[in-house]
Amino acid sequence: xxxxxxxxxxxxxxxxxxxxxxxxxxxxxxxxxxxxxxxxxxxxxxxxxxxxxxxxxxxxxxxxxxxxxxxxxxxxxxxxxxxxxxxxxxxxxxxxxxxxxxxxxxxxxxxxxxxxxxxxxxxxxxxxxxxxxxxxxxxxxxxxxxxxxxxxxxxxxxxxxxxxxxxxxxxxxxxxxxxxxxxxxxxxxxxxxxxxxxxxxxxxxxxxxxxxxxxxxxxxxxxxxxxxxxxxxxxxxxxxxxxxxxxxxxx
Numbered sequence: 001x002x003x004x005x006x007x008x009x010x011x012x013x014x015x016x017x018x019x020x021x022x023x024x025x026x027x028x029x030x031x032x033x034x035x036x037x038x039x040x041x042x043x044x045x046x047x048x049x050x051x052x053x054x055x056x057x058x059x060x061x062x063x064x065x066x067x068x069x070x071x072x073x074x075x076x077x078x079x080x081x082x083x084x085x086x087x088x089x090x091x092x093x094x095x096x097x098x099x100x101x102x103x104x105x106x107x108x109x110x111x112x113x114x115x116x117x118x119x120x121x122x123x124x125x126x127x128x129x130x131x132x133x134x135x136x137x138x139x140x141x142x143x144x145x146x147x148x149x150x151x152x153x154x155x156x157x158x159x160x161x162x163x164x165x166x167x168x169x170x171x172x173x174x175x176x177x178x179x180x181x182x183x184x185x186x187x188x189x190x191x192x193x194x195x196x197x198x199x200x201x202x203x204x205x206x207x208x209x210x211x212x213x214x215x216x217x218x219x220x221x222x223x224x225x226x227x228x229x230x231x232x233x234x235x236x237x238x239x240x241x242x243x244x245x246x247x248x249x250x251x
Contacts, residue, residue, distance in 0.1 A: 002027055006049050006218055010057035013217035014064055016091055025090045025117045026056060032116060033081060036109050042081040058216050058223060059084030060091055062158060062183060065212045065225045068092045071132075075100055075154045075175050077141055078161030082110050084185065085158070089119055089134050096132035098154070100144060107138045142242040145174035152177050152233065160185040165193040165226060166200040166251030170239045173204040176230045182206070188213055188222025200250035205232040 004023060011018060018026075034046050045054050062068065062084060072095050076085030079099040089097045099110050114120060114134055121131040137144065144150050157172040157180075165184060172182040186193065194211060201208060209227040216223055239245055 002048060007052045007056065010053060010217040011060070014057070014061055016060055016063055018091060022090055025119075026087070028117055029082075029086060029090070029113060030056075032109075032113050036112075040105055040109070042106070042109065053216055053219050054221070055081075055083050056087050057218070058185070058221075059087035059160070061214065061216065061223060062088065062185075062225065063091075064214065065210075065227060066156065066181070066183065068095070070155075072096070072155045073132075073153065074098070074156045074158060075150070077157055077159045077172055077175065078102070078163075079110070080106060080161070082113060084160050085134075086110070086113060086117075086119075088158075090117070093119070093131045097134040098150075099134070099136045100139065100141070101136075102138070102140045104138045107136045110136050140242050141171035142239045142245065145171065145239045146236075150175055155180045157182045158185070159183075163246065164249050164251070165190070165197040166249035167245045169197055169200045169204055169206065169228065170245040170250055173206055173228065173230055174234060174239055178230055178232055180230055181209070182228040182230070184226040184228070186224040186226055188224055190224040190226065194226065196249075196251040198251070201228060203250050204230070204234050204238060206230045 030051055045051055074095055075098040077100050079085050079101050085097050085099045101107055119134045151174055154175050157175045159168055159172055168184050176182055206228050209229050212225045214223055
């Protein structure tokens, strides 16, 4: 039986309470992640306690800066192995979650996780009627951001992807409804990036609401949550064609 004491202490520190079923879903997710990681590169972190702290708890810390009990439609852009989207979905099953990634192999893995954990409504009787949908989409942000079914359709876009903040703003803000938010998971040392991203935010009709810095419970790792609010629709040319936001950031 896995020792969940670190997980439970971390959850308590961020004010989240899980049912036994939800804890089982996290354990199952861990097992699937480690098993699949043997044949494809999903994560460099495989130790149980480290996955708990650096992937699961870290993903859920967004609840410290955003009310996740709202009826939200969220897109996790560049989700990779499912972080932060799947932990958020497990902890807050009412949320409608879209997981987007440019690598189809990762999307297939996420589909397996969603099925195995019964995360979709009616997947099994335990889901409950208040369970929102979870879906995956394969594609690049620069392409998906121009599709009508995704553009300006989300209350919140989250991304733990490793990219320059100016670039991430161009990727993520197009998905957000006017009045909605983009939250970027960044390392503690983000001040220079924030300064450089101000021009990108201005071009994308967005403002920095705040940058909330905190430690991941049980670790000495610092996490910064950059919270950006979208104030108005953005010019149709954004995001620019594939590769350009990374090579020529707006900031």
